[in-house]
Amino acid sequence: MDAFMSLAHGFTVALTPINLMWGLIGVTLGTAVGVLPGLGPALTIALLLPITFQVEATAAFILFAGIYFGAMFGGSTTSILINTPGESATIVTALEGHEMAKRGRGGPALATAAIGSFVAGTLGTVGITVLAPFIVKVALSFGPADYFALMLLAFVTVSSVLGSSTIRGLTSLAFGLLIGLVGVDLQTGQARFSFGQMELLDGIDVVIVCVGLFAVGETLHLASRYRRTKEEIIPIEGSLWMTAQDWARSWKAWLRGAFIGFPMGALPAGGAEIPTFLSYFVEKKLSKKPEEFGKGAIEGVAGPEAANNASAAGVFVPLLTLGLPTSATAAIMLAAFQSYGINPGPQLLTTQPDLVWGLIASLYIGNVLLLVLNLPLVGLWVQILKIPTPYLYAGILVFATIGTYGISQSVFDLGLLYGIGILGFFMRRYDFPTSPVIIGMILGPYAEQQFRRALTISQGDMTVFFTRPLSLTLIIIAALALLLPVIVSTTKSWLKKTETA
């Protein structure tokens, strides 16, 4: 197999001492931010983006991927022990995991989460290894019109998946697209929405938006309600070892979770939320003891955790083969590619084999490191949960300040950061999802570029998007994804009306 030859080469890249060190730093840092409530992988990678000026691309991406995977592992520890899911993807883990912890079975809950994450993360990485070269072959025939249609589909699915309302998701996305438009248009030199401000001509830095929404906004939101919620860390009781029965009940859930999570992560639909919920319901349905669900059923931790990590791996497939980010973290990684002047897309596998295969190999290594870090050392991570809230959140704001002021030394940028933070607070209050903003601002300029390229080739003929079979298919799917829920709900209410009439 061609892919496995390339993968072997990737291991020679990833196993050099220096890259191994970056991987270790990444997974350690990732676990820490995953454990700490209020910090996430997207925010951490955004704060570390300046590192792209210092180290070579392969090392930086090994670091970023380590943070991404590490945060997935660390997040489950927090949701099991204090029932405040750091990310939406771990909500389901908290359902059963926290119940297990309350019943003195915190140890096995952490173990099945960590081992399940390892199994699914590894299976997911195998999935990337096999699937990526295949998708690249298909993607090489994509024209600009097809790419535009693909991005349109990603916009629609991302907005409807990452939140509770498609309308609010799309509004967030449109704000992101608007932020992405600010600055000089590269094709014509036309300044857009810069209000004559020098600082805005280069566009708004993704670091400012990401840190503003995720760090400042989140801190304000917590400040508005921390006195009214009580959090309690449950100490880990009992042994970390799983009993034979725990193993028997877990391993099938891990595998099922992985097979649900990976494809859903790899689709341009994005988000780990749906696969985790799906896995939970599958486990509940298949369980021989469904009455235990809600009272600490181990399958309810094993399956969703596996689905979560497999879908995290799946996100790399569209990112590395099509340059299509389907989560906020992936969008920040795309920004890192930009910073290196690398254009992600199907050519990436041939032009940057060291980078891509080194990165994939580092995912295998990272999974092993994470299992070691998270199982025997879990007590250590629980310690960092004991950082007092005032010090933790004040510290997050200091780092947010460094991350933006340090790049530009501009008070204007700092003001923008805090302003976006206040916007982020209102978005939380009114339930607008924040990830589509990041995806919109990063992917928007690419979509515009492909749109204009397609129209230049067709000499301004708009029908180009509807005459190419692939682009037409993607646009139809996007339209269906957008309209189906509306059609279903209006037909339902219409049927109700005719019934009562």
Place this chain on the structure above:
Amino acid sequence: MTNTKTARLGVVALVVAVVGICVVYLTTQMAVPPAYAKVGPTVFPYAVGGILIVLSLFLWRDAVRKNWHCEASDPDVPPPDLAPMGWVLGGLFLNLILIGYIGFILSSTVMYTMVAKGFGARRLWLAALVGFLLALVAYYGFARLLDLRMGSGLIEDLI
């Protein structure tokens, strides 16, 4: 859901509409070279502005039909706790004003202390000390590692 809460949701929809209208208006003010008249730099801005206006109508509909469930409309969620928020916002604002004059380290210490106060820290001198040390370490560790230029300031110039 009370009427004031519905009204608040309506205001959010209105804000989205106003932003959309502003985007469309600003786009009409752009001078576009005729060579790019067909697929120029205004196509996307018009689209985004238009989409925002359309979405604001849907948001309005959700607000009126009380089909918009969020913290701000949930009767079980208490209103935002203003005192801690005030401390945090005050810290951010002071940092914004001071950072250019007294430098990152001192102004971050001020912000750190105020945010910690907002989150209920009792010993403020300890918070100030921790904030100062964190800013110092961050300045010399994080900033140097990433080669960020944090600028000068009272403390920065001493070392």
